[in-house]
Amino acid sequence: MHKPESIIVTGGAGFIGANLVAALNAAGERNIIVVDDLTDGHKIRNLADLQIADYLDKDDFAELVERRALPPPRVLFHQGACSTTTEWNGRYVMEVNYRYSKRLLHWCLEQARPFIYASSASVYGAGAVFAEDPAHEHPLNPYAYSKWQFDQYLRQLGPTASQVVGLRYFNVYGPREQHKGAMASVFWHFRKQILDSGEARLFAGCDGYGDGEQRRDFVYVGDVVDLNLWFWRHPQVSGIFNAGTGRxxxxxxxxxxxxxxxxxxxxxxxxxPEHLKGAYQSYTQADLGRLRAAGCTQEFLDVAAGAQRYLQALARQGD
Known part of the structure:
Protein backbone atom coordinates (compact mmCIF):
# COMPACT_ATOMS: atom_id res chain seq x y z
CA MET A 1 0.00 0.00 0.00
CA HIS A 2 1.45 3.34 -1.02
CA LYS A 3 1.68 6.08 1.53
CA PRO A 4 -0.74 8.93 0.82
CA GLU A 5 0.47 12.27 -0.41
CA SER A 6 3.52 11.04 -2.30
CA ILE A 7 5.41 13.21 -4.74
CA ILE A 8 5.43 11.44 -8.11
CA VAL A 9 8.22 11.99 -10.62
CA THR A 10 7.78 10.30 -14.00
CA GLY A 11 11.04 9.86 -15.87
CA GLY A 12 12.61 9.89 -12.42
CA ALA A 13 15.51 7.69 -13.52
CA GLY A 14 16.23 9.98 -16.45
CA PHE A 15 18.34 13.09 -16.73
CA ILE A 16 16.14 15.92 -15.47
CA GLY A 17 13.89 13.65 -13.41
CA ALA A 18 16.77 12.20 -11.39
CA ASN A 19 18.17 15.67 -10.73
CA LEU A 20 14.72 16.70 -9.56
CA VAL A 21 14.53 13.74 -7.17
CA ALA A 22 18.00 14.63 -5.86
CA ALA A 23 16.87 18.20 -5.19
CA LEU A 24 13.73 16.96 -3.43
CA ASN A 25 15.92 14.70 -1.27
CA ALA A 26 18.12 17.69 -0.44
CA ALA A 27 14.97 19.51 0.69
CA GLY A 28 14.13 16.62 3.03
CA GLU A 29 11.59 14.84 0.83
CA ARG A 30 11.68 11.03 0.89
CA ASN A 31 8.09 10.05 0.14
CA ILE A 32 8.71 10.03 -3.61
CA ILE A 33 7.45 7.56 -6.21
CA VAL A 34 9.71 7.31 -9.25
CA VAL A 35 8.07 6.17 -12.48
CA ASP A 36 10.24 5.14 -15.43
CA ASP A 37 11.06 2.50 -18.01
CA LEU A 38 14.27 0.70 -17.09
CA THR A 39 14.60 -1.28 -20.29
CA ASP A 40 17.87 0.62 -20.51
CA GLY A 41 19.35 -0.59 -17.23
CA HIS A 42 22.15 2.00 -17.39
CA LYS A 43 19.68 4.47 -15.89
CA ILE A 44 19.85 2.55 -12.59
CA ARG A 45 22.97 4.57 -11.87
CA ASN A 46 20.84 7.71 -11.65
CA LEU A 47 18.74 6.16 -8.87
CA ALA A 48 21.50 4.52 -6.85
CA ASP A 49 22.19 7.51 -4.58
CA LEU A 50 18.58 8.68 -4.23
CA GLN A 51 16.06 8.07 -1.45
CA ILE A 52 12.58 7.16 -2.72
CA ALA A 53 9.51 5.43 -1.30
CA ASP A 54 8.75 3.28 -4.35
CA TYR A 55 9.51 2.63 -7.99
CA LEU A 56 6.87 1.87 -10.63
CA ASP A 57 7.28 0.87 -14.24
CA LYS A 58 5.59 3.42 -16.51
CA ASP A 59 3.07 0.88 -17.84
CA ASP A 60 2.16 -0.36 -14.35
CA PHE A 61 1.76 3.25 -13.24
CA ALA A 62 -0.53 4.02 -16.19
CA GLU A 63 -2.68 1.00 -15.33
CA LEU A 64 -2.99 2.11 -11.69
CA VAL A 65 -3.94 5.60 -12.84
CA GLU A 66 -6.57 4.17 -15.23
CA ARG A 67 -8.09 2.16 -12.37
CA ARG A 68 -7.80 5.13 -10.02
CA ALA A 69 -5.97 2.77 -7.68
CA LEU A 70 -3.39 5.24 -6.37
CA PRO A 71 -3.85 7.92 -3.71
CA PRO A 72 -3.65 11.43 -5.18
CA PRO A 73 -0.11 12.84 -5.14
CA ARG A 74 1.01 16.05 -3.53
CA VAL A 75 2.33 16.96 -6.98
CA LEU A 76 3.09 15.10 -10.19
CA PHE A 77 6.26 16.17 -11.97
CA HIS A 78 5.80 14.60 -15.40
CA GLN A 79 9.29 14.42 -16.88
CA GLY A 80 8.98 11.06 -18.65
CA ALA A 81 8.94 10.99 -22.45
CA CYS A 82 10.50 9.58 -25.55
CA SER A 83 13.03 12.40 -25.91
CA THR A 84 14.82 11.12 -29.01
CA THR A 85 14.47 13.87 -31.59
CA THR A 86 15.56 11.46 -34.35
CA GLU A 87 12.72 8.99 -33.65
CA TRP A 88 10.46 9.04 -36.73
CA ASN A 89 7.90 6.44 -35.58
CA GLY A 90 5.23 9.06 -35.04
CA ARG A 91 2.65 6.59 -33.76
CA TYR A 92 4.97 5.45 -30.99
CA VAL A 93 6.00 9.00 -30.06
CA MET A 94 2.40 10.22 -29.89
CA GLU A 95 1.40 7.27 -27.70
CA VAL A 96 4.26 7.78 -25.24
CA ASN A 97 4.41 11.58 -25.18
CA TYR A 98 0.88 12.73 -25.98
CA ARG A 99 -1.72 10.14 -25.04
CA TYR A 100 0.12 9.08 -21.88
CA SER A 101 0.43 12.71 -20.79
CA LYS A 102 -3.29 13.32 -21.28
CA ARG A 103 -4.15 10.39 -19.02
CA LEU A 104 -1.95 11.73 -16.23
CA LEU A 105 -3.20 15.28 -16.67
CA HIS A 106 -6.85 14.32 -16.27
CA TRP A 107 -6.07 12.17 -13.23
CA CYS A 108 -4.46 15.18 -11.54
CA LEU A 109 -7.31 17.49 -12.57
CA GLU A 110 -9.87 15.09 -11.07
CA GLN A 111 -7.92 15.09 -7.81
CA ALA A 112 -7.19 18.84 -7.97
CA ARG A 113 -3.46 18.19 -7.65
CA PRO A 114 -0.60 20.12 -9.30
CA PHE A 115 0.64 18.78 -12.65
CA ILE A 116 4.00 20.18 -13.77
CA TYR A 117 5.24 18.72 -17.02
CA ALA A 118 8.16 18.86 -19.45
CA SER A 119 7.43 20.54 -22.75
CA SER A 120 10.26 21.46 -25.13
CA ALA A 121 11.77 24.40 -26.98
CA SER A 122 11.81 22.13 -30.03
CA VAL A 123 8.21 23.24 -30.63
CA TYR A 124 9.62 26.49 -32.07
CA GLY A 125 11.34 24.71 -34.94
CA ALA A 126 13.57 26.87 -37.08
CA GLY A 127 11.86 30.11 -36.13
CA ALA A 128 13.66 33.18 -34.82
CA VAL A 129 11.16 34.13 -32.10
CA PHE A 130 10.93 31.95 -28.99
CA ALA A 131 7.85 33.27 -27.23
CA GLU A 132 4.97 31.09 -25.99
CA ASP A 133 2.56 31.84 -28.81
CA PRO A 134 1.27 29.50 -31.57
CA ALA A 135 2.30 32.09 -34.15
CA HIS A 136 5.95 31.29 -33.39
CA GLU A 137 5.63 27.50 -33.13
CA HIS A 138 6.42 25.10 -35.95
CA PRO A 139 7.65 21.63 -34.83
CA LEU A 140 9.99 19.86 -37.25
CA ASN A 141 9.90 16.24 -36.02
CA PRO A 142 7.55 13.81 -34.19
CA TYR A 143 9.08 14.53 -30.79
CA ALA A 144 8.56 18.28 -31.18
CA TYR A 145 5.06 17.74 -32.58
CA SER A 146 4.04 15.51 -29.66
CA LYS A 147 5.14 18.16 -27.18
CA TRP A 148 3.47 20.94 -29.14
CA GLN A 149 0.20 19.06 -29.51
CA PHE A 150 0.02 18.46 -25.76
CA ASP A 151 0.60 22.18 -25.18
CA GLN A 152 -2.20 22.85 -27.65
CA TYR A 153 -4.47 20.41 -25.83
CA LEU A 154 -3.83 22.24 -22.58
CA ARG A 155 -4.55 25.58 -24.21
CA GLN A 156 -7.89 24.28 -25.48
CA LEU A 157 -8.88 23.19 -21.97
CA GLY A 158 -8.68 26.76 -20.78
CA PRO A 159 -8.30 27.68 -17.10
CA THR A 160 -8.11 24.71 -14.76
CA ALA A 161 -9.16 24.47 -11.11
CA SER A 162 -5.74 23.16 -10.07
CA GLN A 163 -2.24 24.11 -11.16
CA VAL A 164 -1.01 22.92 -14.56
CA VAL A 165 2.41 24.12 -15.76
CA GLY A 166 4.30 23.25 -18.94
CA LEU A 167 8.00 24.08 -19.03
CA ARG A 168 9.61 24.39 -22.44
CA TYR A 169 13.12 23.17 -21.80
CA PHE A 170 15.81 24.67 -24.00
CA ASN A 171 19.23 22.96 -24.27
CA VAL A 172 19.63 21.40 -20.84
CA TYR A 173 23.00 20.02 -19.72
CA GLY A 174 24.50 18.71 -16.51
CA PRO A 175 25.05 15.64 -14.31
CA ARG A 176 23.08 12.38 -14.71
CA GLU A 177 22.82 12.52 -18.50
CA GLN A 178 25.50 9.92 -19.24
CA HIS A 179 22.93 7.26 -20.21
CA LYS A 180 21.61 9.37 -23.08
CA GLY A 181 24.49 8.56 -25.43
CA ALA A 182 24.07 10.44 -28.71
CA MET A 183 21.26 12.54 -27.19
CA ALA A 184 23.46 13.81 -24.33
CA SER A 185 24.37 17.49 -24.32
CA VAL A 186 27.26 18.93 -26.29
CA PHE A 187 29.00 19.60 -22.98
CA TRP A 188 29.10 15.85 -22.26
CA HIS A 189 30.29 15.12 -25.81
CA PHE A 190 32.92 17.89 -25.82
CA ARG A 191 34.37 16.62 -22.54
CA LYS A 192 34.49 13.03 -23.79
CA GLN A 193 36.07 14.08 -27.10
CA ILE A 194 38.75 16.13 -25.37
CA LEU A 195 39.57 13.35 -22.91
CA ASP A 196 39.72 10.82 -25.77
CA SER A 197 41.51 12.83 -28.47
CA GLY A 198 42.35 16.27 -27.11
CA GLU A 199 39.89 17.95 -29.51
CA ALA A 200 36.29 19.12 -29.27
CA ARG A 201 34.54 18.67 -32.64
CA LEU A 202 32.18 21.44 -33.76
CA PHE A 203 30.12 21.80 -36.91
CA ALA A 204 31.44 24.04 -39.63
CA GLY A 205 29.27 26.91 -40.79
CA CYS A 206 25.77 26.42 -42.24
CA ASP A 207 22.56 28.42 -42.72
CA GLY A 208 24.46 31.69 -42.61
CA TYR A 209 26.39 30.86 -39.44
CA GLY A 210 30.18 30.70 -39.28
CA ASP A 211 32.19 27.76 -37.98
CA GLY A 212 30.96 26.91 -34.48
CA GLU A 213 28.79 30.02 -34.45
CA GLN A 214 25.42 28.27 -34.33
CA ARG A 215 23.76 29.51 -31.14
CA ARG A 216 21.64 27.89 -28.47
CA ASP A 217 20.11 28.81 -25.15
CA PHE A 218 22.11 26.39 -22.97
CA VAL A 219 20.55 25.96 -19.50
CA TYR A 220 22.11 24.12 -16.57
CA VAL A 221 20.00 21.27 -15.20
CA GLY A 222 20.12 22.63 -11.65
CA ASP A 223 18.44 25.82 -12.88
CA VAL A 224 15.72 23.80 -14.62
CA VAL A 225 15.11 21.82 -11.42
CA ASP A 226 14.88 25.04 -9.40
CA LEU A 227 12.31 26.32 -11.88
CA ASN A 228 10.15 23.20 -11.41
CA LEU A 229 10.30 23.67 -7.65
CA TRP A 230 9.53 27.38 -7.93
CA PHE A 231 6.27 26.64 -9.72
CA TRP A 232 5.33 23.97 -7.19
CA ARG A 233 5.81 26.56 -4.43
CA HIS A 234 3.61 29.03 -6.33
CA PRO A 235 0.43 26.99 -6.95
CA GLN A 236 -1.50 30.04 -8.08
CA VAL A 237 0.59 30.18 -11.30
CA SER A 238 -0.41 28.03 -14.28
CA GLY A 239 0.43 28.07 -17.98
CA ILE A 240 3.16 27.31 -20.49
CA PHE A 241 6.54 28.90 -19.85
CA ASN A 242 9.99 28.89 -21.42
CA ALA A 243 12.69 27.23 -19.33
CA GLY A 244 15.91 28.76 -20.61
CA THR A 245 18.39 31.42 -19.64
CA GLY A 246 17.16 34.10 -22.03
CA ARG A 247 20.75 34.16 -23.30
CA PRO A 273 25.93 16.78 -41.63
CA GLU A 274 23.76 16.61 -44.74
CA HIS A 275 20.91 14.83 -42.94
CA LEU A 276 20.56 17.71 -40.46
CA LYS A 277 20.24 20.46 -43.05
CA GLY A 278 16.74 21.92 -42.86
CA ALA A 279 15.96 20.00 -39.65
CA TYR A 280 18.33 21.73 -37.24
CA GLN A 281 17.84 24.63 -34.86
CA SER A 282 20.82 26.90 -35.54
CA TYR A 283 19.58 29.52 -33.09
CA THR A 284 17.52 29.46 -29.91
CA GLN A 285 17.00 32.03 -27.18
CA ALA A 286 14.20 31.82 -24.67
CA ASP A 287 11.92 34.80 -24.35
CA LEU A 288 11.48 35.09 -20.57
CA GLY A 289 8.74 37.71 -20.68
CA ARG A 290 5.95 35.39 -19.49
CA LEU A 291 8.15 33.83 -16.81
CA ARG A 292 9.09 37.23 -15.39
CA ALA A 293 5.48 38.43 -15.60
CA ALA A 294 4.49 35.40 -13.51
CA GLY A 295 6.75 36.69 -10.74
CA CYS A 296 9.73 34.37 -11.19
CA THR A 297 12.98 36.28 -10.69
CA GLN A 298 15.31 33.25 -10.82
CA GLU A 299 18.68 33.89 -12.44
CA PHE A 300 20.41 31.32 -14.68
CA LEU A 301 24.06 30.28 -15.05
CA ASP A 302 25.92 31.14 -18.25
CA VAL A 303 27.89 28.41 -20.03
CA ALA A 304 31.19 29.25 -18.33
CA ALA A 305 29.75 28.85 -14.83
CA GLY A 306 27.53 25.93 -15.82
CA ALA A 307 30.33 23.97 -17.49
CA GLN A 308 32.56 24.50 -14.47
CA ARG A 309 29.86 23.20 -12.13
CA TYR A 310 29.10 20.24 -14.41
CA LEU A 311 32.69 19.10 -14.77
CA GLN A 312 33.28 19.46 -11.05
CA ALA A 313 30.30 17.17 -10.45
CA LEU A 314 31.67 14.60 -12.91
CA ALA A 315 35.08 14.74 -11.22
CA ARG A 316 33.46 14.05 -7.82
CA GLN A 317 31.68 11.05 -9.30
CA GLY A 318 34.93 9.75 -10.74
CA ASP A 319 33.62 9.91 -14.34
Whole structure:
Protein backbone atom coordinates (compact mmCIF):
# COMPACT_ATOMS: atom_id res chain seq x y z
CA MET A 1 0.00 0.00 0.00
CA HIS A 2 1.45 3.34 -1.02
CA LYS A 3 1.68 6.08 1.53
CA PRO A 4 -0.74 8.93 0.82
CA GLU A 5 0.47 12.27 -0.41
CA SER A 6 3.52 11.04 -2.30
CA ILE A 7 5.41 13.21 -4.74
CA ILE A 8 5.43 11.44 -8.11
CA VAL A 9 8.22 11.99 -10.62
CA THR A 10 7.78 10.30 -14.00
CA GLY A 11 11.04 9.86 -15.87
CA GLY A 12 12.61 9.89 -12.42
CA ALA A 13 15.51 7.69 -13.52
CA GLY A 14 16.23 9.98 -16.45
CA PHE A 15 18.34 13.09 -16.73
CA ILE A 16 16.14 15.92 -15.47
CA GLY A 17 13.89 13.65 -13.41
CA ALA A 18 16.77 12.20 -11.39
CA ASN A 19 18.17 15.67 -10.73
CA LEU A 20 14.72 16.70 -9.56
CA VAL A 21 14.53 13.74 -7.17
CA ALA A 22 18.00 14.63 -5.86
CA ALA A 23 16.87 18.20 -5.19
CA LEU A 24 13.73 16.96 -3.43
CA ASN A 25 15.92 14.70 -1.27
CA ALA A 26 18.12 17.69 -0.44
CA ALA A 27 14.97 19.51 0.69
CA GLY A 28 14.13 16.62 3.03
CA GLU A 29 11.59 14.84 0.83
CA ARG A 30 11.68 11.03 0.89
CA ASN A 31 8.09 10.05 0.14
CA ILE A 32 8.71 10.03 -3.61
CA ILE A 33 7.45 7.56 -6.21
CA VAL A 34 9.71 7.31 -9.25
CA VAL A 35 8.07 6.17 -12.48
CA ASP A 36 10.24 5.14 -15.43
CA ASP A 37 11.06 2.50 -18.01
CA LEU A 38 14.27 0.70 -17.09
CA THR A 39 14.60 -1.28 -20.29
CA ASP A 40 17.87 0.62 -20.51
CA GLY A 41 19.35 -0.59 -17.23
CA HIS A 42 22.15 2.00 -17.39
CA LYS A 43 19.68 4.47 -15.89
CA ILE A 44 19.85 2.55 -12.59
CA ARG A 45 22.97 4.57 -11.87
CA ASN A 46 20.84 7.71 -11.65
CA LEU A 47 18.74 6.16 -8.87
CA ALA A 48 21.50 4.52 -6.85
CA ASP A 49 22.19 7.51 -4.58
CA LEU A 50 18.58 8.68 -4.23
CA GLN A 51 16.06 8.07 -1.45
CA ILE A 52 12.58 7.16 -2.72
CA ALA A 53 9.51 5.43 -1.30
CA ASP A 54 8.75 3.28 -4.35
CA TYR A 55 9.51 2.63 -7.99
CA LEU A 56 6.87 1.87 -10.63
CA ASP A 57 7.28 0.87 -14.24
CA LYS A 58 5.59 3.42 -16.51
CA ASP A 59 3.07 0.88 -17.84
CA ASP A 60 2.16 -0.36 -14.35
CA PHE A 61 1.76 3.25 -13.24
CA ALA A 62 -0.53 4.02 -16.19
CA GLU A 63 -2.68 1.00 -15.33
CA LEU A 64 -2.99 2.11 -11.69
CA VAL A 65 -3.94 5.60 -12.84
CA GLU A 66 -6.57 4.17 -15.23
CA ARG A 67 -8.09 2.16 -12.37
CA ARG A 68 -7.80 5.13 -10.02
CA ALA A 69 -5.97 2.77 -7.68
CA LEU A 70 -3.39 5.24 -6.37
CA PRO A 71 -3.85 7.92 -3.71
CA PRO A 72 -3.65 11.43 -5.18
CA PRO A 73 -0.11 12.84 -5.14
CA ARG A 74 1.01 16.05 -3.53
CA VAL A 75 2.33 16.96 -6.98
CA LEU A 76 3.09 15.10 -10.19
CA PHE A 77 6.26 16.17 -11.97
CA HIS A 78 5.80 14.60 -15.40
CA GLN A 79 9.29 14.42 -16.88
CA GLY A 80 8.98 11.06 -18.65
CA ALA A 81 8.94 10.99 -22.45
CA CYS A 82 10.50 9.58 -25.55
CA SER A 83 13.03 12.40 -25.91
CA THR A 84 14.82 11.12 -29.01
CA THR A 85 14.47 13.87 -31.59
CA THR A 86 15.56 11.46 -34.35
CA GLU A 87 12.72 8.99 -33.65
CA TRP A 88 10.46 9.04 -36.73
CA ASN A 89 7.90 6.44 -35.58
CA GLY A 90 5.23 9.06 -35.04
CA ARG A 91 2.65 6.59 -33.76
CA TYR A 92 4.97 5.45 -30.99
CA VAL A 93 6.00 9.00 -30.06
CA MET A 94 2.40 10.22 -29.89
CA GLU A 95 1.40 7.27 -27.70
CA VAL A 96 4.26 7.78 -25.24
CA ASN A 97 4.41 11.58 -25.18
CA TYR A 98 0.88 12.73 -25.98
CA ARG A 99 -1.72 10.14 -25.04
CA TYR A 100 0.12 9.08 -21.88
CA SER A 101 0.43 12.71 -20.79
CA LYS A 102 -3.29 13.32 -21.28
CA ARG A 103 -4.15 10.39 -19.02
CA LEU A 104 -1.95 11.73 -16.23
CA LEU A 105 -3.20 15.28 -16.67
CA HIS A 106 -6.85 14.32 -16.27
CA TRP A 107 -6.07 12.17 -13.23
CA CYS A 108 -4.46 15.18 -11.54
CA LEU A 109 -7.31 17.49 -12.57
CA GLU A 110 -9.87 15.09 -11.07
CA GLN A 111 -7.92 15.09 -7.81
CA ALA A 112 -7.19 18.84 -7.97
CA ARG A 113 -3.46 18.19 -7.65
CA PRO A 114 -0.60 20.12 -9.30
CA PHE A 115 0.64 18.78 -12.65
CA ILE A 116 4.00 20.18 -13.77
CA TYR A 117 5.24 18.72 -17.02
CA ALA A 118 8.16 18.86 -19.45
CA SER A 119 7.43 20.54 -22.75
CA SER A 120 10.26 21.46 -25.13
CA ALA A 121 11.77 24.40 -26.98
CA SER A 122 11.81 22.13 -30.03
CA VAL A 123 8.21 23.24 -30.63
CA TYR A 124 9.62 26.49 -32.07
CA GLY A 125 11.34 24.71 -34.94
CA ALA A 126 13.57 26.87 -37.08
CA GLY A 127 11.86 30.11 -36.13
CA ALA A 128 13.66 33.18 -34.82
CA VAL A 129 11.16 34.13 -32.10
CA PHE A 130 10.93 31.95 -28.99
CA ALA A 131 7.85 33.27 -27.23
CA GLU A 132 4.97 31.09 -25.99
CA ASP A 133 2.56 31.84 -28.81
CA PRO A 134 1.27 29.50 -31.57
CA ALA A 135 2.30 32.09 -34.15
CA HIS A 136 5.95 31.29 -33.39
CA GLU A 137 5.63 27.50 -33.13
CA HIS A 138 6.42 25.10 -35.95
CA PRO A 139 7.65 21.63 -34.83
CA LEU A 140 9.99 19.86 -37.25
CA ASN A 141 9.90 16.24 -36.02
CA PRO A 142 7.55 13.81 -34.19
CA TYR A 143 9.08 14.53 -30.79
CA ALA A 144 8.56 18.28 -31.18
CA TYR A 145 5.06 17.74 -32.58
CA SER A 146 4.04 15.51 -29.66
CA LYS A 147 5.14 18.16 -27.18
CA TRP A 148 3.47 20.94 -29.14
CA GLN A 149 0.20 19.06 -29.51
CA PHE A 150 0.02 18.46 -25.76
CA ASP A 151 0.60 22.18 -25.18
CA GLN A 152 -2.20 22.85 -27.65
CA TYR A 153 -4.47 20.41 -25.83
CA LEU A 154 -3.83 22.24 -22.58
CA ARG A 155 -4.55 25.58 -24.21
CA GLN A 156 -7.89 24.28 -25.48
CA LEU A 157 -8.88 23.19 -21.97
CA GLY A 158 -8.68 26.76 -20.78
CA PRO A 159 -8.30 27.68 -17.10
CA THR A 160 -8.11 24.71 -14.76
CA ALA A 161 -9.16 24.47 -11.11
CA SER A 162 -5.74 23.16 -10.07
CA GLN A 163 -2.24 24.11 -11.16
CA VAL A 164 -1.01 22.92 -14.56
CA VAL A 165 2.41 24.12 -15.76
CA GLY A 166 4.30 23.25 -18.94
CA LEU A 167 8.00 24.08 -19.03
CA ARG A 168 9.61 24.39 -22.44
CA TYR A 169 13.12 23.17 -21.80
CA PHE A 170 15.81 24.67 -24.00
CA ASN A 171 19.23 22.96 -24.27
CA VAL A 172 19.63 21.40 -20.84
CA TYR A 173 23.00 20.02 -19.72
CA GLY A 174 24.50 18.71 -16.51
CA PRO A 175 25.05 15.64 -14.31
CA ARG A 176 23.08 12.38 -14.71
CA GLU A 177 22.82 12.52 -18.50
CA GLN A 178 25.50 9.92 -19.24
CA HIS A 179 22.93 7.26 -20.21
CA LYS A 180 21.61 9.37 -23.08
CA GLY A 181 24.49 8.56 -25.43
CA ALA A 182 24.07 10.44 -28.71
CA MET A 183 21.26 12.54 -27.19
CA ALA A 184 23.46 13.81 -24.33
CA SER A 185 24.37 17.49 -24.32
CA VAL A 186 27.26 18.93 -26.29
CA PHE A 187 29.00 19.60 -22.98
CA TRP A 188 29.10 15.85 -22.26
CA HIS A 189 30.29 15.12 -25.81
CA PHE A 190 32.92 17.89 -25.82
CA ARG A 191 34.37 16.62 -22.54
CA LYS A 192 34.49 13.03 -23.79
CA GLN A 193 36.07 14.08 -27.10
CA ILE A 194 38.75 16.13 -25.37
CA LEU A 195 39.57 13.35 -22.91
CA ASP A 196 39.72 10.82 -25.77
CA SER A 197 41.51 12.83 -28.47
CA GLY A 198 42.35 16.27 -27.11
CA GLU A 199 39.89 17.95 -29.51
CA ALA A 200 36.29 19.12 -29.27
CA ARG A 201 34.54 18.67 -32.64
CA LEU A 202 32.18 21.44 -33.76
CA PHE A 203 30.12 21.80 -36.91
CA ALA A 204 31.44 24.04 -39.63
CA GLY A 205 29.27 26.91 -40.79
CA CYS A 206 25.77 26.42 -42.24
CA ASP A 207 22.56 28.42 -42.72
CA GLY A 208 24.46 31.69 -42.61
CA TYR A 209 26.39 30.86 -39.44
CA GLY A 210 30.18 30.70 -39.28
CA ASP A 211 32.19 27.76 -37.98
CA GLY A 212 30.96 26.91 -34.48
CA GLU A 213 28.79 30.02 -34.45
CA GLN A 214 25.42 28.27 -34.33
CA ARG A 215 23.76 29.51 -31.14
CA ARG A 216 21.64 27.89 -28.47
CA ASP A 217 20.11 28.81 -25.15
CA PHE A 218 22.11 26.39 -22.97
CA VAL A 219 20.55 25.96 -19.50
CA TYR A 220 22.11 24.12 -16.57
CA VAL A 221 20.00 21.27 -15.20
CA GLY A 222 20.12 22.63 -11.65
CA ASP A 223 18.44 25.82 -12.88
CA VAL A 224 15.72 23.80 -14.62
CA VAL A 225 15.11 21.82 -11.42
CA ASP A 226 14.88 25.04 -9.40
CA LEU A 227 12.31 26.32 -11.88
CA ASN A 228 10.15 23.20 -11.41
CA LEU A 229 10.30 23.67 -7.65
CA TRP A 230 9.53 27.38 -7.93
CA PHE A 231 6.27 26.64 -9.72
CA TRP A 232 5.33 23.97 -7.19
CA ARG A 233 5.81 26.56 -4.43
CA HIS A 234 3.61 29.03 -6.33
CA PRO A 235 0.43 26.99 -6.95
CA GLN A 236 -1.50 30.04 -8.08
CA VAL A 237 0.59 30.18 -11.30
CA SER A 238 -0.41 28.03 -14.28
CA GLY A 239 0.43 28.07 -17.98
CA ILE A 240 3.16 27.31 -20.49
CA PHE A 241 6.54 28.90 -19.85
CA ASN A 242 9.99 28.89 -21.42
CA ALA A 243 12.69 27.23 -19.33
CA GLY A 244 15.91 28.76 -20.61
CA THR A 245 18.39 31.42 -19.64
CA GLY A 246 17.16 34.10 -22.03
CA ARG A 247 20.75 34.16 -23.30
CA UNK A 248 21.96 32.75 -26.61
CA UNK A 249 25.54 31.48 -26.70
CA UNK A 250 27.56 29.81 -29.44
CA UNK A 251 28.69 26.20 -29.59
CA UNK A 252 32.20 27.59 -29.73
CA UNK A 253 31.64 29.32 -26.38
CA UNK A 254 30.33 26.04 -24.97
CA UNK A 255 33.43 24.18 -26.17
CA UNK A 256 35.72 26.90 -24.82
CA UNK A 257 33.97 26.65 -21.44
CA UNK A 258 34.63 22.91 -21.32
CA UNK A 259 38.26 23.43 -22.38
CA UNK A 260 38.68 26.06 -19.64
CA UNK A 261 37.11 23.78 -17.02
CA UNK A 262 39.33 20.85 -18.06
CA UNK A 263 42.42 23.00 -18.42
CA UNK A 264 43.25 21.50 -21.82
CA UNK A 265 41.92 20.77 -25.30
CA UNK A 266 41.44 22.45 -28.67
CA UNK A 267 38.67 22.82 -31.27
CA UNK A 268 38.35 21.12 -34.65
CA UNK A 269 35.59 21.90 -37.14
CA UNK A 270 33.87 19.12 -39.09
CA UNK A 271 31.48 19.38 -42.07
CA UNK A 272 27.87 20.09 -41.22
CA PRO A 273 25.93 16.78 -41.63
CA GLU A 274 23.76 16.61 -44.74
CA HIS A 275 20.91 14.83 -42.94
CA LEU A 276 20.56 17.71 -40.46
CA LYS A 277 20.24 20.46 -43.05
CA GLY A 278 16.74 21.92 -42.86
CA ALA A 279 15.96 20.00 -39.65
CA TYR A 280 18.33 21.73 -37.24
CA GLN A 281 17.84 24.63 -34.86
CA SER A 282 20.82 26.90 -35.54
CA TYR A 283 19.58 29.52 -33.09
CA THR A 284 17.52 29.46 -29.91
CA GLN A 285 17.00 32.03 -27.18
CA ALA A 286 14.20 31.82 -24.67
CA ASP A 287 11.92 34.80 -24.35
CA LEU A 288 11.48 35.09 -20.57
CA GLY A 289 8.74 37.71 -20.68
CA ARG A 290 5.95 35.39 -19.49
CA LEU A 291 8.15 33.83 -16.81
CA ARG A 292 9.09 37.23 -15.39
CA ALA A 293 5.48 38.43 -15.60
CA ALA A 294 4.49 35.40 -13.51
CA GLY A 295 6.75 36.69 -10.74
CA CYS A 296 9.73 34.37 -11.19
CA THR A 297 12.98 36.28 -10.69
CA GLN A 298 15.31 33.25 -10.82
CA GLU A 299 18.68 33.89 -12.44
CA PHE A 300 20.41 31.32 -14.68
CA LEU A 301 24.06 30.28 -15.05
CA ASP A 302 25.92 31.14 -18.25
CA VAL A 303 27.89 28.41 -20.03
CA ALA A 304 31.19 29.25 -18.33
CA ALA A 305 29.75 28.85 -14.83
CA GLY A 306 27.53 25.93 -15.82
CA ALA A 307 30.33 23.97 -17.49
CA GLN A 308 32.56 24.50 -14.47
CA ARG A 309 29.86 23.20 -12.13
CA TYR A 310 29.10 20.24 -14.41
CA LEU A 311 32.69 19.10 -14.77
CA GLN A 312 33.28 19.46 -11.05
CA ALA A 313 30.30 17.17 -10.45
CA LEU A 314 31.67 14.60 -12.91
CA ALA A 315 35.08 14.74 -11.22
CA ARG A 316 33.46 14.05 -7.82
CA GLN A 317 31.68 11.05 -9.30
CA GLY A 318 34.93 9.75 -10.74
CA ASP A 319 33.62 9.91 -14.34
Missing amino acids: SQTFREAAEAVIAALGRGSIRYIPF
